[in-house]
Amino acid sequence: MAAVGQLAAGVAHEIRNPLTSMKGYAEFLQLDEKEPERMEFLNIILDEIERVNTIVEDFMVLAKPKDVELEEKNIVSIIKNVVSLLEFEARKNHICIHLDYDQDIIQILCDENRLKQVFLNIMKNGIEAMPSGGDLHVRMRIHENNVHISIEDKGVGIPKDKLKKLGEPFFTTKKNGNGLGLMISF
Structure with missing residues (x-):
């Protein structure tokens, strides 16, 4: 059960990153209505949505790793x-x-x-x-x-005594972090 929880948190973290980018560009588009830039940012948003789909697909085929x-x-x-x-x-x-x-x-x-x-x-x-x-x-x-x-x-840096914990599931030095970004990256 713990492994399933770790997995679910990891997938949620992976989905949140592209959504953050999409939200940021959407906010920017609300401020500026110039057409050429709008198309460029919309393409980036569409790329990120596709990446979310890829991550979700990876999650669905976990039983059979890609x-x-x-x-x-x-x-x-x-x-x-x-x-x-x-x-x-x-x-x-x-x-x-x-x-x-x-x-x-x-x-x-x-x-x-x-x-x-x-x-x-x-x-x-x-x-x-x-x-x-x-x-x-x-x-x-x-x-x-x-x-x-x-x-x-x-x-601000990371204290030396915490460096060896980097990449461990759920270890974070951030107030609002979940400790999965570096684990997934490793």
């Missing part, structure tokens, strides 16, 4: 997409997201949707760690045929 679907993708584009999902929330919280990469195209073999979820969870954590605003730096580099990605915030 294989990881690796495809060659541009990691720079994937991260730019995640940043665009978080940009409105970041601006609203006086946070500037800085992207730094040395190549426009860095092809990797990956499961794009799973990577998006990992980056979304980590970047959201960074944004939430800076309640007074600040800078979130996302860097991508190729070093010795490996892609190195770092995400750095200027937030």
Whole structure:
């Protein structure tokens, strides 16, 4: 029963992230009625709705786990997409997201949707760690045929004695967190 509870909480967490993005863009569209931007944001909202459907599908086939679907993708584009999902929330919280990469195209073999979820969870954590605003730096580099990605915030930090608990189910340092984002990312 505990495992089912963990699973349900994990799915709810995964659904909440895309819904947060959709809500943010919907609020933005209410403020600004320019047509070209409206179409761009509506497309993002539709992409996020599709991602919710994918997550729910994954939940429904848990008895029969889905294989990881690796495809060659541009990691720079994937991260730019995640940043665009978080940009409105970041601006609203006086946070500037800085992207730094040395190549426009860095092809990797990956499961794009799973990577998006990992980056979304980590970047959201960074944004939430800076309640007074600040800078979130996302860097991508190729070093010795490996892609190195770092995400750095200027937030409050995590006490050293709590670092080893990161990724444990339901462990959180946030007042309103549920402790599932990093577990799912790991």
